[in-house]
Amino acid sequence: MPTFIADTAKLGPNVELGENVTIEDFCILGAPLRGITKPAPLKIGDGSMIRSHSVIYQGCEFPGGIQTGHHVVIRENTRAGKRFRIGSFSDVEGHCEIGDYVTCHGYVHIGSGSKIGNFVFLYSLVTLTNDPLPPSHRTLARPVVLEDGVVVCVQATVMPGAVMRKGSYAVAGAKIAGEIPAGRVVDAEGGHELHVKAIFDMPTMARLPWMRNHIEKYPEDDRPHLQQLLEEILASASTTAQSSV
Amino acid sequence: MPTFIADTAKLGPNVELGENVTIEDFCILGAPLRGITKPAPLKIGDGSMIRSHSVIYQGCEFPGGIQTGHHVVIRENTRAGKRFRIGSFSDVEGHCEIGDYVTCHGYVHIGSGSKIGNFVFLYSLVTLTNDPLPPSHRTLARPVVLEDGVVVCVQATVMPGAVMRKGSYAVAGAKIAGEIPAGRVVDAEGGHELHVKAIFDMPTMARLPWMRNHIEKYPEDDRPHLQQLLEEILASASTTAQSSV
Amino acid sequence: MPTFIADTAKLGPNVELGENVTIEDFCILGAPLRGITKPAPLKIGDGSMIRSHSVIYQGCEFPGGIQTGHHVVIRENTRAGKRFRIGSFSDVEGHCEIGDYVTCHGYVHIGSGSKIGNFVFLYSLVTLTNDPLPPSHRTLARPVVLEDGVVVCVQATVMPGAVMRKGSYAVAGAKIAGEIPAGRVVDAEGGHELHVKAIFDMPTMARLPWMRNHIEKYPEDDRPHLQQLLEEILASASTTAQSSV
Numbered sequence: 069m070p071t072f073i074a075d076t077a078k079l080g081p082n083v084e085l086g087e088n089v090t091i092e093d094f095c096i097l098g099a100p101l102r103g104i105t106k107p108a109p110l111k112i113g114d115g116s117m118i119r120s121h122s123v124i125y126q127g128c129e130f131p132g133g134i135q136t137g138h139h140v141v142i143r144e145n146t147r148a149g150k151r152f153r154i155g156s157f158s159d160v161e162g163h164c165e166i167g168d169y170v171t172c173h174g175y176v177h178i179g180s181g182s183k184i185g186n187f188v189f190l191y192s193l194v195t196l197t198n199d200p201l202p203p204s205h206r207t208l209a210r211p212v213v214l215e216d217g218v219v220v221c222v223q224a225t226v227m228p229g230a231v232m233r234k235g236s237y238a239v240a241g242a243k244i245a246g247e248i249p250a251g252r253v254v255d256a257e258g259g260h261e262l263h264v265k266a267i268f269d270m271p272t273m274a275r276l277p278w279m280r281n282h283i284e285k286y287p288e289d290d291r292p293h294l295q296q297l298l299e300e301i302l303a304s305a306s307t308t309a310q311s312s313v
Numbered sequence: 314m315p316t317f318i319a320d321t322a323k324l325g326p327n328v329e330l331g332e333n334v335t336i337e338d339f340c341i342l343g344a345p346l347r348g349i350t351k352p353a354p355l356k357i358g359d360g361s362m363i364r365s366h367s368v369i370y371q372g373c374e375f376p377g378g379i380q381t382g383h384h385v386v387i388r389e390n391t392r393a394g395k396r397f398r399i400g401s402f403s404d405v406e407g408h409c410e411i412g413d414y415v416t417c418h419g420y421v422h423i424g425s426g427s428k429i430g431n432f433v434f435l436y437s438l439v440t441l442t443n444d445p446l447p448p449s450h451r452t453l454a455r456p457v458v459l460e461d462g463v464v465v466c467v468q469a470t471v472m473p474g475a476v477m478r479k480g481s482y483a484v485a486g487a488k489i490a491g492e493i494p495a496g497r498v499v500d501a502e503g504g505h506e507l508h509v510k511a512i513f514d515m516p517t518m519a520r521l522p523w524m525r526n527h528i529e530k531y532p533e534d535d536r537p538h539l540q541q542l543l544e545e546i547l548a549s550a551s552t553t554a555q556s557s558v
Numbered sequence: 559m560p561t562f563i564a565d566t567a568k569l570g571p572n573v574e575l576g577e578n579v580t581i582e583d584f585c586i587l588g589a590p591l592r593g594i595t596k597p598a599p600l601k602i603g604d605g606s607m608i609r610s611h612s613v614i615y616q617g618c619e620f621p622g623g624i625q626t627g628h629h630v631v632i633r634e635n636t637r638a639g640k641r642f643r644i645g646s647f648s649d650v651e652g653h654c655e656i657g658d659y660v661t662c663h664g665y666v667h668i669g670s671g672s673k674i675g676n677f678v679f680l681y682s683l684v685t686l687t688n689d690p691l692p693p694s695h696r697t698l699a700r701p702v703v704l705e706d707g708v709v710v711c712v713q714a715t716v717m718p719g720a721v722m723r724k725g726s727y728a729v730a731g732a733k734i735a736g737e738i739p740a741g742r743v744v745d746a747e748g749g750h751e752l753h754v755k756a757i758f759d760m761p762t763m764a765r766l767p768w769m770r771n772h773i774e775k776y777p778e779d780d781r782p783h784l785q786q787l788l789e790e791i792l793a794s795a796s797t798t799a800q801s802s803v
Contacts, residue, residue: 076566078566078583094583094584094611096582096583096584096610099610100582101564101582101583102562102580103559103580121584121611121629123610123611123628139611139629139647141627141628141629141646141647157629157647159646159647159664159665175647175665177664177665177682177683193683195682195683195712195713197682197712197730200759200761200762201757201758201759201762201764201766201768202679202681202709202711202712202768203661203679203709203768203772204759204764204768204771205771205772208759208762208764223713225712225713225730225731227730243730243731243746
């Protein structure tokens, strides 16, 4: 489909659209639309789909394409790599760096300054915080870091300054604090003894980490990266074994 | 009041409105409004009220009337019975079957494929999940089942594949997994020993299950159904007593 | 900047705007815009900023200015004092009294009838409930009370009828019930033995209560009030010490 912009969508003069982009009704791109004399560009890459009622600020770049749900808000100076997907009612607070193939479900809140690697999944209601002593000065903010292959399940909260290393995994409702070693599972009590390798789904016998199962959903060019990530995560299990002795 | 459609609302050609329907500003009905050559009908029954900024997809049916809050999203192929109420910022992911007199408060997320019975209440931030091993293939999804008279309190999460039998009840923040027997209360630790009959409000001495108190709010024709449900839930208490011995 | 109203915003005849107010696109002010023959006034004070897609009902008063995020909903008969700030996707259910300098982050849900003092901070996903025995009659609602200087961190739930006394503080994910004495910290298990004075941030050695650090962000006229509040909260620590012996 050629690029389509709904007649009710509002675009600032600073918006640069790629090819085959869809902008649905009641969206605002390049916000704020007034009060700034020289707005920074907003770049929306080829094949992007911005669903209705979404607001994306100036100074953001999505060169590899972005797909939003409805009612999404993305604040200024956020950059994502290939195929960024972000669900309805999600809110990115700005000044965030996001890698390739990051998927956020709905109601995801990404605090200002967060750093997110490649192949990361964030589920509904996941919150990435950044204030170590609420309410503290913005200058004291300690945003979180999520490395490649991290998964954070529904309603989990990543506490200020937390660092989730490659392939670490947080269960539903977990509170993630401090540094989580590669491949570890953060449980509901905040512990992280278990390795993600040990988790499987009984009825189907499908196992984590998920790259075992999903590699064919990514373009061929990206599979070696994903394969290497899988190997690194699996290798981290032996470190786990030692450290838990 | 006769049917009213705000001048800013967008309706696809596939929308079928009943009588006395109100569609407020900035709504989109019959979405997506382009890219589909033969959209399925969207049926909005008599007396419905669609509040502003709501989006309802093609292929949904609300023959018994629907009342939404603001900023509600309902995806394709969802069907509800009589008087479906769903609060602001709620999100129904599509392919859901919903019974009569279901009430959802705000920020309720109903995962794709969920099955919800009659007289069910879901409170703010309740999430019905469906992915047993996130991120897994959509084909492996295990949606939840909530039977008649179920109540899920604020911020509770219903885990993939969970089945809540008639009149079971989840407290605030509970994680509901597996099969919950009729009339049982899921507590904050995930246990379900207590029967809902044992719960009451000290200052008013009001007791659960709620049908004891609210039956007059429903049309006379529906009260026998509600009365029978109450009896079934009360009867389930004796089973509980045995099993907990 | 002079007052600006986006061309797509919808304002009822009952809206009274102060000076230097900005109303962004796709907002609805004075809702509902039909069906009420004599709508109560909606007063928006000087310097207010209503961001896009927000809905504010009739009968609300913000004489001291209000700043909203995007997609905010504020229902009827809510009143706030000076500089009320409320983040994206927040929902105030109406009939609420809110003091001066109250700040709410995103996805904050304020149940109908809540009473909130001055200098209160509510973080993302905080929910103020009011139903003691869900689902109960609206007439039985027991809204919460948050006194001056209260802080409720991310994803905490304030249970029906809870009263948080001056300067009390709830950590992330806490469930707050009953009466919390002045200056106490509600922990993740719902206990409240600790005094807020004991909490500090290791790397920066910043300490609570926050008025120690932030007093210069408020106008000079309001600092004596804040200073007195600080002293009261600090003084409450000795009561704590006694009571925990």
